[in-house]
Amino acid sequence: MTADPLVLTPELERATERLLATVDSLPLDEPSLCAGWTRGHVVTHLARNADAYVNLLTWARTGTRTPAYASREAREADIEAGAPRPASVQLADLAASATRLSTAIDAMPAEAWSTVVTMPSGTEVPAARLVWSRLCEVELHHVDLDAGYGPADWPEAFPPRLLHDPATPRAATLEAPDGTVLLTVPGAATVRGPVHALAAWLTGRGDGAELTGALPDLEAWK
Template sequence: MTSDAPQLTDTAAQLDTVAAATERLFTAAAALREADVVEPSLLPGWTRGHLLAHLSRNADSLVNLLLWARTGIETPQYASQYLREADIEAGAPRALREQLEDLSASAERWLALARVMPADRWSTVVRNRQGGEIPATRVLWMRLLEVEIHHVDLAVGYSPADWSPEFVARLLPQSIAEVRPATGGFTVTATDTGYTGTVGVPDTTVSGTAADLTAWLIGRSPGTGLSGDLPDLAAWK
């Protein structure tokens, strides 16, 4: 069981949040040098080029889900896992200018479609690429996750400490619900917000700021700044 966390409920507010996060990401990417694109990101095996290509194709994949919700015609997020990976590999070595143009255009396509979605279509159930059924409103959160987490992965000085309190307050309970420890269970306690959550049958407690806890749970930190016996975690979804 986990303590309650606030969630954005207003669609327009959520879209404004995604747009602002996207602008921060784009500004950071635009400050890269050409040689930086082929340098490693914080994701094992991926360069910054892989990451930028993935962000662009993810926006297009979420366009597919919005079209599904709007028209009622089933449109898979990705045609296949193979094509998803192939598109990322093909896009990774592109020049910085091409990456930035694609990143901007794909984000604008998604935002433009989301802003004109009829209100009664947001409750339409679609499926994510793992096959899970979700209401179309969840697509807004999916895009925000991609932008904010991969901004950190871009290795340009943006860290989990830069995430907004509202973003962390929503992601921390989700990460608790989805994380899988290698053995045993544990409790987390956020020293700055008072949030507590448990995984399995706890035999240890891990404490730290909400942002530090979240970063550790989703594999974006080895646990720097946390106290307690940190269990080994399986890779986050």
């Protein structure tokens, strides 16, 4: 599955539009599916994450090292400070940060996409991976808002990309004739189910209820 930023940018724009539509008029002081976070925490995280990716794209474009966040502590403090803001303020912030990211993507010369930058996790990746990484942030955290958007609503191409992403727990996969996917986990029996359900389970956004087979302990397997 491609991770070409030029191919994925339109998909990111559509995913962002869906996210903004969900956040519009959504009560943000209610719990999200992220432990200890309200919806406001999730939305603020997504806004600051967009700005972090602008920093990384600036690094790739200019050659000047620009960390995603000033520090882990600053990242966490920004999320905590932003989470209680009025919903209308958070929506505007999320939209503005998405626009800044879109502008930064458009400004990237072709040769800059090969520049290696450091993700917040410390992993070094070519800048070309950033659009895919942001698309994952948007689609996964959209589910975390617990507002009616679930893994079954992901675009058709997204779950297979997740299954083939090196950052996703690895397993052998094979598409079955009926459209389900067979997934063989090292040391475990074969698991079978819809591709979106497998991707959701592997990323912690599903309990595996739609899957058949002996599910291993995901944390232990990772």
